[in-house]
Amino acid sequence: MPGIENANPFAYVSTETIPQSPPPTAAKGVAGWLKTNLFATPRDTVLTIIVALILLWIVPPMLNWLFFDAVWTGDGREACLGEHVGACWAFVEAKFGQFMYGRYPAELRWRVDLTGFLLIAGLVPIAIPSVPYKRENAIYLLVVFPIIAFMLLTGWPFLEPVETSRWGGLLVTLVVAIVGIVVSFPLGILLALGRRSNLPIVKTMSVIFIEFWRGVPLITVLFMSSVMLPLFLPADVSFDKLLRALIGVALFSSAYMAEVIRGGLQAIPKGQYEAANAMALTYWQGMRLIILPQALKLVIPGIVNTFIGLFKDTSLVLIIGIFDLLGIVQQNFTDTNWISPATPATGLVFAAFIYFIFCFGMSRYSAFMEERLDTGHKR
Amino acid sequence: MSEQAAPAPAKMEVSETEVAVELINMNKWYGEFHVLRNINLKVMRGERIVIAGPSGSGKSTMIRCINRLEEHQKGKIIVDGIELTNDLKKIDEVRREVGMVFQHFNLFPHLTILENCTLAPIWVRKMPKKKAEEIAMHYLERVKIPEQANKYPGQLSGGQQQRVAIARSLCMNPRIMLFDEPTSALDPEMIKEVLDTMVGLAEEGMTMLCVTHEMGFARQVANRVIFMDQGQIVEQNDPINFFDHPQHERTKLFLSQILH
Amino acid sequence: MSEQAAPAPAKMEVSETEVAVELINMNKWYGEFHVLRNINLKVMRGERIVIAGPSGSGKSTMIRCINRLEEHQKGKIIVDGIELTNDLKKIDEVRREVGMVFQHFNLFPHLTILENCTLAPIWVRKMPKKKAEEIAMHYLERVKIPEQANKYPGQLSGGQQQRVAIARSLCMNPRIMLFDEPTSALDPEMIKEVLDTMVGLAEEGMTMLCVTHEMGFARQVANRVIFMDQGQIVEQNDPINFFDHPQHERTKLFLSQILH
Amino acid sequence: MAHTDGVADGTEDSGRASLIYDPKVRGVFFQAILIIVVAYLVYSGISNAAGNLARAGIASGFDFFGERAGFEIGQTLVHYTNDSTYFRAFLVGLLNTLMVSALGILFATIIGFIVGLARLSRNYLIRKLATVYVETLRNIPLLLQLLFWYKAVLAVLPNPRETGLEQGTTVLWTLNNRGLYIPRLIPEAGASAILVAAIIAIALWVVIGMWAGKRQMRTGQQFPTFLTGLAILVGLPLLTFFLTGMPFDVEFSALQGFNMSGGTVIRPEFIALLLGLSLYTASFIAEIVRAGILAVAKGQTEAAYALGLSPNHTSRLVIIPQAMRVIIPPLTSQYLNLTKNSSLAVAIGYPDLVAVFGGTVLNQTGQAVEVITITMLVYLTISLLTSAFMNWFNSRVALVER
C-alpha cells in the first residue's frame, strides 16, 4: 500500500481545545436574520421589496376600513352614511342577537346558551388528550348531550316549544354541523366497512352510495331534501324542514367520512386482523376491540378536516331558505333601518370572521393532533 | 370450552393414541397456483414438530390452514377431533384450542400488555376480568416480564414483544400451539430469550408445530422435523437422523446451506 | 468541463504538489451552534483520507461543506483550485468535479438504474445519451451489477443500491470522491461488497475523503486518518500510527470503544 | 373476519356444516335481505312519487325538453334566444358550468402550485404571506367568498357611463361593472386558414419537442423547445392572418344608450365566480403541493445537487416527478370539488347548470323530479369522468417501485 510506510508529514495532534465561539454577525442577530430570510439573493431582495410594497398598499386601507374609519355605535343607517365611512359595526351590534340565535324567542335564549355550555363542557375535556374518561365523555357527547340538547332547543316535551323555523344564525350553523358529524360518524364507519367487505352486493352498494354522494353538489342534495323528499314519502308522512336539511347534510358527509375511515382501516396491518382471528374473536368483536380503535385514532385529523368542510358547507342551507349565520346576515341587509353602502360588506366580514374563528381553531387542533399522533405512533 | 384456572401442566410424554392434528390429502390453491399438494400429517398430542424448508415452500400456508386463517380446498383437516369446514362455529372452537404466534408478533398497539393478554379470555371465554388478569399475570411471569404488564407494546423490545405474544396465546389455554418463524424478526440477542421460552413450553408437553430455521432449537426439543419443498412434505424424521443423515437430495442441499 | 470517454485511470501515487482540497481556518455555525471550529486541512491529489470521530463531531458537516451542500461562514474552502463562495457558477463547477456517496444512497426511485447513472452526464455534461449509457454501463460493470441496469432502485438490495450510487457518481468522472458513512445503513454481508468496490477505486488512485468507522478499510487503503471531536480536528496521522499509537486522550478513548 | 369468511371455491366436501354457521349461506342471506330492503325503499320511493304526482295532477316526463323556453340567458356559449327549446337552455347551462369549471381548474392549479411553492420559499415575507393566504381562504365558506368577490368586483368597477366613453364611439376594450368588453372577431372566408395554421403550429411544436429530445440524446445539445414552440404558436397563425388579408371582421364595442353594445363581454358574475372558485381551491391545492414536495426526501435534492444538477433541473427531473405521485390523488378530489362548487354560481347570478336548468327551467316547467334528477346525473357523470381521467393519468406517472 502506498504511503503507509513513509512517516506522514501531516501527522498532527491538537494541543488545545478551540472554544465554542459565537457566529460572525452576518449569521446572527437581526442583520443575519434579515439577510437569510429576506435578502439572501438579488432575486429574493426584489421579491421582498415588491411584496412589501403590495402589503403597504393593501394593509393600511384595510385597517382604516376595519377600525379607524369604522362606525362603532349608532342605531340606524344614518350613523353609517357619509363619505369616508368604514365598516358599520353598529349594525352588527344591533343585530348580534339575531346573528347568534335567529328568531329564537328572546326570553328563551337561555336555553340555547345552556346547550352551548353543555356542549363546551363535553368538548373541552375530550379535545385535551391528557384528560381521562375519554370513553365516558364520548358517550356523553354522542348520546346524552344530543338528547338534552334536543329537549332544550325544541322544548319538547316539558318546556315551551320553539319551532325550528324560528331557529337561525350561528345556532342553526352549529346544529347542522354537529348533527351532521354525529350522524355521519357511525354511518361512515358502516359504509367504510361495507366498502371493504367481500360480500359483493354489500360492497357494490357501499361504493355506489359513497360515489353518488361524493359526486353530486351539496346544494342539489339540499334542494332535493328540502322540497322533493316529501314526494318520495307516503302522502301522510312529513318532516320538519330543518330535519330534512340535516338528513341531506348527514348523508352527504357520511360518504366523505366513510372515505376517511376507510383510509384508517387500510393503514392497519393485516397482521392485526389475523391476530384477532387467531384468538377466536368474531368479526364484530375484532372490529370493535382491535381494528376500529386503532383506525379511528389514526384518522382523527381526517375527521376534523371533514368537520371543517361540513361546518363551512352549512352556509349552503341559505340556498334552501334556512337562515343560518350567513343567511340571517344577508337577510338583514334588506332591513330598511340599516341599509347603507357599508352594511353588506360589514355583515359579510363579520360572518367571515365567525366562520374563520371556528374553522381555523379546528384546523389548528387537527394539526396539533396530527403532530401528536405522528410522534406517539411510529411503528 | 371449559374454563380453567392458570394451570401448571405436568411434564408429559407424547401420547400414543390421542391425535391432536391430522391433515389428510390436504390441498390448497391460491388462484391457479397449487401451494399445498396432498399434505398428509398426523400430529399426536404432546408432539413437538419443527417444519423447515426453503422460502415459498408453503410452510406458513400449511400452518395457517390449521387454524383456518387460510381456507383449504381439498382434503381434510381435523384438529382436536373437529373437522375444519365452513362452519363458523367449528372454526371458532378450533381457534380457541389452537394458539398462534406470528413472525411479527402482531400485538395490539393500542392495548397494554395486560389488556393484550386478557382480551380474548374476557371476550371469547367470557371470563371475569379479575380472573383473566390473574391468569395473564401468571403467564407473563412464565415468560419473565410481569413488570411490563402495564406498558404498551411499542415500549418493549422485539424479544419482549414476542414473549408477550406467546403469553397472550397461552392465556387462552390452548391445547396446540403454532409458531410461524417466531424468531426471524428479532435481533440475535433477543432470539435466545424467545427460544428459551419456547423450550420451556416444550418441556411441559405442549403440542407444538413450529416453522423455524433455528436448527439448534430443533435438535433440542423436536420429536420430528418435517422438510417441505414446493408445497409438498419431502422428508420427515427425528432430528438426529434428519440432520445427520438426510435422505432426499433437496434436504441435503438445504441443510448444506443452512449449516455451514 | 471537458468531455471524456469512459476512462481507465492509471494506478497513481499521491501527488506531492497538486492540492485537491484545501480548508483554511474554516468555521461553520448552525444558528448559534459552532459545529466546525477552525478546520485546517490540505488534501493532495490521490490521497485517501478516512475521517473518524464520535457522533455529532461534525464529520458529515465538514464533508458536505466541501461540495457546498452546507455553507460555511468563515475561512476558505478551495476545491481543485476553485474557492467556494456564493458564486453559483463556481459551486456548479466544483460539484461537477466532486462526487458524493451518501449513507442512504439517495438513488432516484423514479428512474431505472441506468437512467440514474446517465441523468447527470446528459443534463450537466450535455453528453449524447448513447455515450452516457456506454459510460454508465462501464461503471456498472465496475461495480459488478451491469445486469441490473434496467431495474428500479427499489428492486435492488441495499448493497447493490450503494454500488449503483458509487457508479452514478463515477459517471460524472469526478476528480474527488466524498463518502459519508457509505456502509452504515447496510447489512453485514453487503458491507463487504461496497467496501470492495471502494478499495478498487482507491487502488486506481482516486482522491477520496471518506467518513467511516470501518477501521479495516482505513488500515487497508487510507493514507491518513483524521479524528474529529466537537467540531475540531483533534488528531491526524497515518493509519498505523493512528491505530497503534494514538496520542490524544479523546482518540484513545474512542479507539478503545471501537476496537474491542 | 371478513377476509377468511370469504367466498369459498365450492370444491368443498363440507356438506355437514349447519346452515346458520356457513359463512357462504350467511353472506347470501344478509345480502338478499339488503337487496330486498334497498329494492323496497327504491320501489316505495318511486311509487310514492308516482302516486303523489298523479294525485296532484302534475304532468311528468321529458317532453318539456322540446318546448320553447321563452326566457333569456345572460351568457351563452352557443346560440340561444328566447325562442330556443328548454333543451338548448340545458345545453347553455351545462356549457357554462363546464367552462367555469375548466378555467377554474386551470387557474386554481396554477395559483395553487405557485402558492404551494411560495410556502416553501426561503423568503420569510413570501412564506408568511402564502401561509396567511392559505389559512384565510381555506377557513371561510366559499359561498361567502363568492358573495364577497361579487360585491368587491362590482364595487370597484365603474358604471359604463362613468368611464368617460362617448356615446357611439367604439373602443378596443373597456372594463366596467357590466363586464370586460373586448373586440369580437367575426370570421369571414379564409378564416379557417388561421385555424389550420394554429393546428399546424401545435403539431410543429410537438415535432420540434420530439426532435429536440432526440437530438439531445444524440448529441447532448439542449434546445429551447418551450420558447421556440411558443414563438411558432403565436407567429404562424399571426403570419397567416396577415397573409390571408386579415379575413376577420372585428366588432368593437361602443357605449350605446346606457350600456355597451357589440364586442365580446366577460361578465362580472363570471369573473367573480372564477375568481372565487380559483382562489378558494388554490388554497387547498397549495397545501397538497407543499405536502407532495415535502414528501420527497431531502436526500434526493442533495444527491441531485451533488451530481451537479442545477436547481432548475433538480426540480424538473428529480423532485417534481416524485412529488406528482403524492399530489395527484388529492388533486383529483379538489378538481371534483371545484366542479361541484361551481353550482354555487346560483347565488351570484351566473347562469350555470343549476341556475338555468335547476332554477329557471324547473320553475317554468314545474318538473322538479326530472330536472333535479338530470342535474344530479350530469354532475355525477362529470365527476366520474374526471376521476377516470385522473386515475389514468396517475397510473402513467405513478412510481414504478419494487
Added chain:
Amino acid sequence: ATLDDVKAKGFVQCGVSTGLAGFSAPDDAGDWKGIDVDLCRGVAAAIFDDASAVKYSPLSAKERFTALQSGEIDILSRNTTWTMSRDTELGLNFAGVNYYDGQGFMVRKSLGVNSALQLSGASVCVQTGTTTELNLTDYFKANNMTYNPVVFEKLEEVNAAYDSNRCDVYTTDQSGLYAIRLGLSAPDDHVVLPEVISKEPLGPVVRQGDDQWFSIVKWVHFAMINAEELGVTSENVDEMMDSENPNIMRLLGKEGTFGEAVGLENDWAYQVIKNVGNYGEVFEANVGESTPLGIARGLNALWTNGGLQYAPPVR
C-alpha cells in the same frame, strides 16, 4: 284530506316569500306580517278560531311550487301570479286574487329615462323562476328591443345587485318595486316607470284534487272582501252579530250552515274577521297609504268603488 291533516297537526303550514315588505316579511320580533300572511292567518282563524295557528315556510320563487306539490305546505300565499299553465299543468289551483298587480320597471333617476320603451340594450335585474322573467322577454320582443338579463335566485340578491348598479333596470310586480325601493340605500334616486307590462293577479294557491280545502281558502278570501263590502270590521264584528241584515247574518253564521258544508264551524267567517280583519283593513294595515309603502287601492278597490275586488255572495 288536507283539512283533516291540518286539524290533526293543529296548525296551517303556509308558504310565504323570504321577505317582501307588506306581503310577507318577518318583523323585528320575527313575526310574519303582510297581506299574504294575513290570508293564512284567516284560514287558521276559520279552522281553529286562532289566527296564530300558522307556521311559515319561507320559500324562494324556485322552490315554491315543488313545496306545495310535495305537500310540504298547505297553502302557498306568496305573491304568486295566476297563469293558465300554472293552474293546469302544475297540479295547482288558484283560490282567488288577493292583489291585482302588474309588472313594472324601476330605474335610477339619473338615467333620465321616463318610458320603458327607452330601455333597449339595458341590463335588467330579475328574479329567477317567476312570470316576470317571461313577461320581460315578451315585452322586449314585442317592442323590438334587446336586453341583458342578470338573474338571481333570491330577492335579497336581486336587490343588492341593483343597488350596486349592476343593472340599469329592476323589474318585478309594481307593488314589489315600491317595497323594494324602500330598501335601497337612496330610495329617492329611483323611479318606478309608468308602464305596466302585464297582468299579475296574485293569489293563494292550493294543491289540486282537494276541493274542500280549495273551497276553504277561496271562501276565507271572499269572506274578507264581503265583510269589507258589508262594512263588517274586526272592531264592529261583535256588534254586527246582532245585525238584521240577512247578508251579514249569513256571513257571520247566524243563518244557514255554510261553514259545515266545508267542514268548518258555522262562525268561521266571524272568526276570520274578528281575528284578522276584512280585506280593506288588511290592505291598509300592510301596504296602504298609512304604511311606508303607501300604495293606493287602485285596482284593488272594491268593485263598488271602481276596483276589481269582487266576491261572490254567501248564499
